[in-house]
Structure formats: C-alpha cells, structure tokens
Amino acid sequence: MSRPLLAIIGAGPAGLIAAEHLAAVADVHIFDRMAAPARKFMLAGRGGLNLTHSEPLDRLLLRYRNAAPSLREAIRAFPPEALRAWADGLGAETFVGTSGRVFPKVMKASPLLRAWLTRLGGLGVTLHTRHDWAGWAEDGALRFNTADGEKRVTARATLLALGGASWPRLGADGSWMRFFDADEVAPFQPSNMGFHVAWSDHLRNRFAGQPLKRIAATFGGQTVRGEATIADWGIEGGVIYTLSAPIRDAITATGPVEITLDLRPDLPESALPLGGGGKSLSNLLRNAGLTPPAAALVQEARHAGVTLPLPKLIKALPIRLERPAGLERAISSAGGVRWGAVGRNFMLHRHPGVFAAGEMLDWEAPTGGYLLQGCLSSGVAAAEAMRNWLEQ
Ligand SMILES: Cc1cc2nc3c(=O)[nH]c(=O)nc-3n(C[C@H](O)[C@H](O)[C@H](O)COP(=O)(O)OP(=O)(O)OC[C@H]3O[C@@H](n4cnc5c(N)ncnc54)[C@H](O)[C@@H]3O)c2cc1C
Structure with missing residues (x-):
C-alpha cells in the first residue's frame, strides 16, 4: 500500500x-x-x-x-x-x-x-x-x-x-x-522589539549604536537586568525586549510610557561613589562608574529639565518610550x-x-x-x- x-x-x-x-x-x-x-x-x-x-x-x-x-x-x-x-x-x-x-x-x-x-x-x-x-x-x-x-x-x-x-x-x-x-x-x-525615543541630536549623533552594559530596566513593577543599545531612533536590546510586550500593550492602551533605567544596579543609592575628582557633572558621573553612553543619558535627562537628585537619576533614570519599532526589526x-x-x-x-x-x-x-x-x-x-x- x-x-x-x-x-x-x-x-x-x-x-x-x-x-x-x-x-x-x-x-x-x-x-x-x-x-x-x-x-x-x-x-x-x-x-x-x-x-x-x-x-x-x-x-x-x-x-x-x-x-x-x-x-x-x-x-x-x-x-x-x-x-x-x-x-x-x-x-x-x-x-x-x-x-x-x-x-x-x-x-x-x-x-x-x-x-x-x-x-x-x-x-x-x-x-x-x-x-x-x-x-x-x-x-x-x-x-x-x-x-x-x-x-x-x-x-x-x-x-x-x-x-x-x-x-x-x-x-x-x-x-x-x-x-x-x-x-x-x-x-x-x-514582539521583542525596541521603542522609539525622541533623543536630542547630540545623543543621537554621538551615542547611537553604543551599548549600555550591566543596567536594569523597570516597567510596571518588573525589573530586568542585562544590556540595551542606544539606537538613532530609540532604544533596543535584551532588557527592553524582555519588557516589550507589557510596554507595547500599555502604549496601545494609553499612549507613550516611561520606563526607568538603573545605571548601577550592583550598588545601592547610598553607596554610589559620587564624591571627589572635580565638581563637573561629567566628572561626577565618571567617578560613579558610568560608561560614556550611560553618563550621556543622565546629561540628556538633566538638559531636558528632569530635576531629580543625581543619585536618584543614576538609579532610576526616566526614559519616555514613544512607540514600538516595526515588525521589520522585531525579533x-x-x-x-x-x-x-x-x-x-x-x-x-x-x-x-x-x-x-x-x-x-x-x-x-x-x-x-x-x-x-x-x-x-x-x-x-x-x-x-x-x-x-x-x-x-
Ligand atoms: C534576529 C533574530 C534572532 C533570533 N534569535 C532567536 C534565539 O536565539 N532563540 C529563539 O528561541 N528564537 C530566536 N528567534 C526567533 C526564531 O527564529 C523564530 O521564532 C522561529 O524561527 C520561528 O519558527 P517557525 O518555524 O514558526 O517560522 P519561520 O522560522 O519563520 O519559518 C516559516 C517558513 O515559512 C515560509 N513561508 C512563509 N509564507 C510562505 C508561503 N506563503 N509559502 C511558502 N512558504 C512560506 C518562510 O519562507 C519560512 O521559511 C530570532 C529571530 C530573529 C529575527
């Protein structure tokens, strides 16, 4: 047969x-x-x-x-x-x-x-x-x-x-x-995609493509440790992908959302080494162990008028996500x-x-x-x- x-x-x-x-x-x-x-x-x-x-x-x-x-x-x-x-x-x-x-x-x-x-x-x-x-x-x-x-x-x-x-x-x-x-x-x-962010021209031109290593991202009570990458159109990478489904659903329901990034998740706020080495913001951020792209995000927030004290900015930096990246780039x-x-x-x-x-x-x-x-x-x-x- x-x-x-x-x-x-x-x-x-x-x-x-x-x-x-x-x-x-x-x-x-x-x-x-x-x-x-x-x-x-x-x-x-x-x-x-x-x-x-x-x-x-x-x-x-x-x-x-x-x-x-x-x-x-x-x-x-x-x-x-x-x-x-x-x-x-x-x-x-x-x-x-x-x-x-x-x-x-x-x-x-x-x-x-x-x-x-x-x-x-x-x-x-x-x-x-x-x-x-x-x-x-x-x-x-x-x-x-x-x-x-x-x-x-x-x-x-x-x-x-x-x-x-x-x-x-x-x-x-x-x-x-x-x-x-x-x-x-x-x-x-x-699904598992990045999000558009309205970066300044300075951040986009200087830091697009650069990684944010050993960070944590928080949205909706969920915190994920890992990496992200600054893109000229926004932010992508592991920690963002992991949170992407609830973020996408929230944006669909109510519009742009804010996530926070912890740029030194290994240290509590009280232990951030922020003293000494000169008083300029860039010196303070370097002393705190931030990489240049991470420090640039803090500077960007300050320029945008975010008034949180520096330790708070480093531990819970707000980033406004406008909309998801399209299917053509999604995992x-x-x-x-x-x-x-x-x-x-x-x-x-x-x-x-x-x-x-x-x-x-x-x-x-x-x-x-x-x-x-x-x-x-x-x-x-x-x-x-x-x-x-x-x-x-
Ligand atoms: C950049 C990237 C990295 C990834 N990394 C991982 C990873 O590390 N781990 C992980 O778990 N997943 C990963 N994924 C996801 C994973 O690859 C997919 O989930 C998986 O391939 C889906 O398998 P599938 O068989 O359902 O479909 P697919 O792999 O998409 O296969 C579907 C097939 O159907 C064919 N097809 C579609 N329409 C027609 C048609 N009309 N006629 C004939 N043929 C058709 C397509 O040509 C395709 O070959 C990644 C995805 C991307 C894009």
Whole structure:
C-alpha cells in the first residue's frame, strides 16, 4: 500500500521538526517559498543560537503569558530536556549559560541545520523550495506559485508552519493571513522589539549604536537586568525586549510610557561613589562608574529639565518610550492563528486535516530560548496529532 502524502508548508524549525516526526509513517513533502530553508533560524544563530532555557518547567511556561494554557501540553511532551537531547543527537552539544539560557557549544545554527537536513533527507523527506503557497483550490488541493507556473498538491493532511511576520525578507511575512477568515486570526504586532525615543541630536549623533552594559530596566513593577543599545531612533536590546510586550500593550492602551533605567544596579543609592575628582557633572558621573553612553543619558535627562537628585537619576533614570519599532526589526511577532480557530490537537476547525504550528499561532514569549522552544514543541505536537489523524 502506498504511503499517504503529507504536506508541510514552511521550512522553519516548526515545519522541519514536524517532518522528522512524520517521516516514518508518511511520504512527507516540505514546501517553502524561499530558495533555502530556515532563513530565520540561520539568522537567529548569528547572535548565538539560544535554543531553550534551563529554568523549571512551571516558570518556563509562565513566559508564554496568556497562551501558556494552550502550549502547556505540547511543551510538557517535548520539554527543554528533550530539545537538548535532540540537538545533542544532531551533533550540536548544548551548554547552559550563566543566565540559564541553553546554547549549542558552537553557538551557530549552521552545523545543526546541516545535520538536520541530512537527517531529513535520509528519512526520505522531500524539500521543495521556491514554492509559494497561494491558498486552497475549490477541491481543497494546495496551490503553489512556482517558476514553472501554478502547481497543485493534494495531501492527506497538511501542516501550516508559515511563521510570524517579523523580518519579512527572510520569508515569513504573514501574507498567509489572507487565506483565513478574519475571525480566525489576530493581527500581527511586533514582539521583542525596541521603542522609539525622541533623543536630542547630540545623543543621537554621538551615542547611537553604543551599548549600555550591566543596567536594569523597570516597567510596571518588573525589573530586568542585562544590556540595551542606544539606537538613532530609540532604544533596543535584551532588557527592553524582555519588557516589550507589557510596554507595547500599555502604549496601545494609553499612549507613550516611561520606563526607568538603573545605571548601577550592583550598588545601592547610598553607596554610589559620587564624591571627589572635580565638581563637573561629567566628572561626577565618571567617578560613579558610568560608561560614556550611560553618563550621556543622565546629561540628556538633566538638559531636558528632569530635576531629580543625581543619585536618584543614576538609579532610576526616566526614559519616555514613544512607540514600538516595526515588525521589520522585531525579533518575533505576536498575533496569528487564534487559539479558538484550532483544536487542542492544533487542527484548524474550518479545515479538517490542516494543522498549524510555530510562530504563526497567536503566542509570544520573551527572548531567552522560549521562541524556539515554543516552535519546536508545537511542531512535534502537531506532528503527533497528524499521525493520529492518519490512523482514523
Ligand atoms: C534576529 C533574530 C534572532 C533570533 N534569535 C532567536 C534565539 O536565539 N532563540 C529563539 O528561541 N528564537 C530566536 N528567534 C526567533 C526564531 O527564529 C523564530 O521564532 C522561529 O524561527 C520561528 O519558527 P517557525 O518555524 O514558526 O517560522 P519561520 O522560522 O519563520 O519559518 C516559516 C517558513 O515559512 C515560509 N513561508 C512563509 N509564507 C510562505 C508561503 N506563503 N509559502 C511558502 N512558504 C512560506 C518562510 O519562507 C519560512 O521559511 C530570532 C529571530 C530573529 C529575527
């Protein structure tokens, strides 16, 4: 008996891991509009591929905010330990960094991806690049635009793993939304992004691109330690990304918000070394251990008329965030296929036999490995549900 044909559309991490789990039971074909698979995964590896996080599962699940109940089962079934074992099995041995984040020892994505694609090839999975999914034909066949014109594929079951809408030039641009009914999808919003700030010309010209190391940022009662970077349009980087979802939601609700930066989080206010070495502000800030970009932020606040005493300014420097940066610069996106449009098995209610996984589902999480963990766990869960579907 010939094996059933399964279509997976989207060759990112969610689609690729699903293919791996389905290859034993079906003739698996992966389609992607780009010339090469997993472009975003490759980019993710450029700054150090953060595969998952080592914190306890209950804490990890909280990172998915209100999507946690929908992702819980999938993440429990393919938790961080399983992900690490899977990466190890592909020769990408992992380690836990000081922050609890998990990385492959080589830090990059390319060796892991190469081994992964070789494994998939060995399992008989076929990858079709430059196949741009264009929705369904009247008979339910999948339509693809290719260099040779339109191709139609009839599959026993389909997994959509089309990604979100950040960094659209890497393939996932969210244009698949037009094939869904309006009530099945939530509009995309940037997630893990920077925010626009009305810097003075002086700060913009002198300090754009410079890092603010070992700082803490506070918004809405949550404080995060790490780094940020001054951009000519605003501020971005780790601490900002971690707080970005509640900040974005607050700006949407009520307009620009203020966050505070602690420029010496390792010292209490009373221990700041502010004496001696001359009385100019720049000398005082240098004595207090501030780097030039951190000192420039304090000077900027003073020039803007912020009258707080210096120790307070160093420990709780107010920064007004005007609006989020756009999807094209965001690490990830919020929005996508609503949880109400899929069952617990990730199958679309309105398209029996069609499943969805990865970032195209409506969830978001901070950076820290939670994004790939969510994509890979949902890919595995959707694959298991597809196997059950085939057996029916
Ligand atoms: C700069 C950067 C750094 C990152 N670093 C990390 C990190 O360190 N750790 C982490 O956990 N996450 C990181 N991420 C996020 C992570 O890469 C994504 O969450 C993940 O790749 C999403 O996987 P996915 O399979 O759901 O979608 P994607 O990886 O986006 O794959 C979707 C695929 O679908 C294809 N596609 C879309 N539409 C169509 C169509 N109509 N027809 C055919 N094909 C289509 C696309 O070409 C793409 O190949 C980073 C992201 C960025 C941008």
